[in-house]
Amino acid sequence: MGHGILLSAAEAEASAGSDIDFMIHGVFSYEIFGQTVWITTTHVCLLIVMLIIIGFCLAANRAVKKAGTVPTGFLNVVELIVEMLDGMIKSAMGSNATKFANYIGTLFLFIFISNISGLIGLRPPTADYGVTLALALITFCMIHFNKFKYQHVSGVIKGLCDPWVFWAPINIIGDIAVPVSLSLRLFANILSGTAIMALVYGLLGWIATAWPAALHIYFDLFSGAIQTYVFCMLTMTYVNDAIGSES
Amino acid sequence: MEFNENFILGCSAIGAGLAVIAGIGPGIGQGIAAGHAAAAVGRNPGAKGDVTSTMLLGQAVAETTGLYGLFIALMLLFVKPLV
Amino acid sequence: MEPRLFDLDFQLLHDAVLMMIAIFVLLLVASNKLFNPVRKMLKDRSDRIAKNIEDAEKDKEDAKALKLEYEDRLKSIDKEAEQILSEARAKALKNEESILAKAREDAQAIIERANKEAELEKQRVADEVKTEMVNLASVLAGKVVKANVDTSVQDSLIDETLKEIGESTWLS
Numbered sequence: 261m262g263h264g265i266l267l268s269a270a271e272a273e274a275s276a277g278s279d280i281d282f283m284i285h286g287v288f289s290y291e292i293f294g295q296t297v298w299i300t301t302t303h304v305c306l307l308i309v310m311l312i313i314i315g316f317c318l319a320a321n322r323a324v325k326k327a328g329t330v331p332t333g334f335l336n337v338v339e340l341i342v343e344m345l346d347g348m349i350k351s352a353m354g355s356n357a358t359k360f361a362n363y364i365g366t367l368f369l370f371i372f373i374s375n376i377s378g379l380i381g382l383r384p385p386t387a388d389y390g391v392t393l394a395l396a397l398i399t400f401c402m403i404h405f406n407k408f409k410y411q412h413v414s415g416v417i418k419g420l421c422d423p424w425v426f427w428a429p430i431n432i433i434g435d436i437a438v439p440v441s442l443s444l445r446l447f448a449n450i451l452s453g454t455a456i457m458a459l460v461y462g463l464l465g466w467i468a469t470a471w472p473a474a475l476h477i478y479f480d481l482f483s484g485a486i487q488t489y490v491f492c493m494l495t496m497t498y499v500n501d502a503i504g505s506e507s
Numbered sequence: 508m509e510f511n512e513n514f515i516l517g518c519s520a521i522g523a524g525l526a527v528i529a530g531i532g533p534g535i536g537q538g539i540a541a542g543h544a545a546a547a548v549g550r551n552p553g554a555k556g557d558v559t560s561t562m563l564l565g566q567a568v569a570e571t572t573g574l575y576g577l578f579i580a581l582m583l584l585f586v587k588p589l590v
Numbered sequence: 591m592e593p594r595l596f597d598l599d600f601q602l603l604h605d606a607v608l609m610m611i612a613i614f615v616l617l618l619v620a621s622n623k624l625f626n627p628v629r630k631m632l633k634d635r636s637d638r639i640a641k642n643i644e645d646a647e648k649d650k651e652d653a654k655a656l657k658l659e660y661e662d663r664l665k666s667i668d669k670e671a672e673q674i675l676s677e678a679r680a681k682a683l684k685n686e687e688s689i690l691a692k693a694r695e696d697a698q699a700i701i702e703r704a705n706k707e708a709e710l711e712k713q714r715v716a717d718e719v720k721t722e723m724v725n726l727a728s729v730l731a732g733k734v735v736k737a738n739v740d741t742s743v744q745d746s747l748i749d750e751t752l753k754e755i756g757e758s759t760w761l762s
Contacts, residue, residue, distance in 0.1 A: 281593075282595075283593030283594060283595055284593065284594045284595065285591065285593055286591030289591065292604070295600045295604075297600065297601055297604040298591045298601060300591070300594075300605070302605065303605075303608060306608075306609070306612055310612055310615070310616060313616055313619075313620065314616070314619050314623075316624070317619050317620050317623040317624040318623055320623065320624050320627075320628065321623040321624065321627055324627045324628055324631050325627075327631065329638075331635075338624070338628055339628060339631075339632060342624070342625060342628040342629065342632070343632070346629070361625065362617065362620065362621040362625050362626070363617055365620065365624075365625055366613065366616050366617045366620040366621070366625075367613070369616075369620060370613060370616055385609075388605060389596050389602060389605075390601070390602050390604070390605020390606050390608070390609060391605065391606075391609045393602065393605075393606045393609075394605070394606040394607070394608075394609035394610045394613065395609070395613065397606065397610070398610065398613065451595075
């Protein structure tokens with residue numbers, strides 16, 4: 261315990277005694293554009309989450325194809341999920357819902373499964389800034405694509421110089437803050453959950469049996485579900501704002 | 508002036524501790540939100556579902572600033588950008 | 591690689607690009623395999639249910655109309671039957687009267703005829719008796735003649751006798 265329990269925890273690979281580990285590790289590296297990049301544990305977990313979702317989709321598709329007139333079992337669950345997502349999107353976006361329903365639905369499924377993947381022992385992919393940044397950038401692109409599409413260039417410029425011409429830089433900073441805050445919110449939430457869970461398991465050792473289930477319920481299920489909802493809600497609200505102020 | 512690594516690590520730990528003070532703000536904010544939500548449910552028990560979901564959404568957004576503080580603390584402790 | 595948590599470097603960009611590809615793949619799969627088929631199925635089902643309900647409603651309406659019609663017809667049939675019965679009754683009454691009248695007439699005619707016949711019979715019998723008497727008288731007269739009585743006395747006797755018979759016996 262040379263320099264503090266937390267700091268020794270951070271050097272998990274160096275000090276074999278501690279098993280606090282919520283870092284991202286490399287699996288293998290390759291060269292691209294003259295840079296060495298790594299396929300990390302995040303990507304492995306991402307692949308597993310993708311496989312879960314794709315498997316669910318395929319199973320749902322099969323259930324739909326051989327569905328009789330009366331829905332049963334698994335099909336009910338699928339219908340419940342799809343109807344719930346559609347209802348949420350419809351209530352948030354109104355008439356614009358149909359265009360974005362599939363993307364928002366996919367986003368919701370992906371973030372939710374990612375957030376709760378801590379329950380099956382994975383490191384949630386959303387606890388990697390690369391993942392949340394990508395999602396936030398997609399949202400950012402959607403916002404501005406729709407802004408240009410529905411409000412045209414004049415509307416965008418007018419929106420930038422909203423109260424006064426010299427407010428433009430502040431408005432631009434505000435626009436850029438949207439994806440940053442979106443991605444950091446999701447990332448920090450899931451990362452803090454992961455970090456706290458890792459600290460609990462790593463520091464308490466055998467004391468941490470069974471009772472961290474409550475923490476899992478809070479950090480993985482509750483927080484994960486809330487953050488999924490928040491991310492999707494904010495994406496829909498921003499996109500709807502970009503479209504809606506047209507008329 | 509040259510500082511050794513341990514000094515920087517110690518200062519980082521202090522900084523991390525200071526950073527999580529940011530948790531005060533969201534705590535107060537979320538408490539206010541929950542209080543008002545409770546009042547709203549008391550006035551109009553029929554809208555319990557809507558009030559709860561709106562409250563949770565607002566709280567989750569308000570929580571962000573506190574999480575930024577926590578995030579900075581985690582960075583200081585584990586990523587050690589200053590070393 | 592050093593264990594990493596957060597860095598603004600090329601690796602972050604690489605991760606973001608990989609994630610975008612991943613979410614694009616997920617979007618394609620989820621759209622084609624989950625959302626669109628399930629929405630289509632739900633829509634089909636709601637359409638079918640709506641159609642079923644509409645059909646049922648229509649059937650009900652039809653049944654109601656049919657029932658009304660039948661009830662109407664039943665009522666009219668009842669009325670018709672009533673009318674037919676009353677007509678038949680009236681006709682029967684008329685028939686009865688006519689038959690009774692005819693029967694009475696017939697009976698009258700029969701009685702009349704019988705009376706006439708009786709009268710005729712009476713007359714015939716009277717005539718017969720008369721002729722018989724005449725014959726008898728003749729026989730008697732013959733006998734009387736034989737017992738030498740003249741013709742004039744004989745004739746007056748016959749007349750007398752006849753008159754007596756005719757007035758006293760046959761008119762009584």
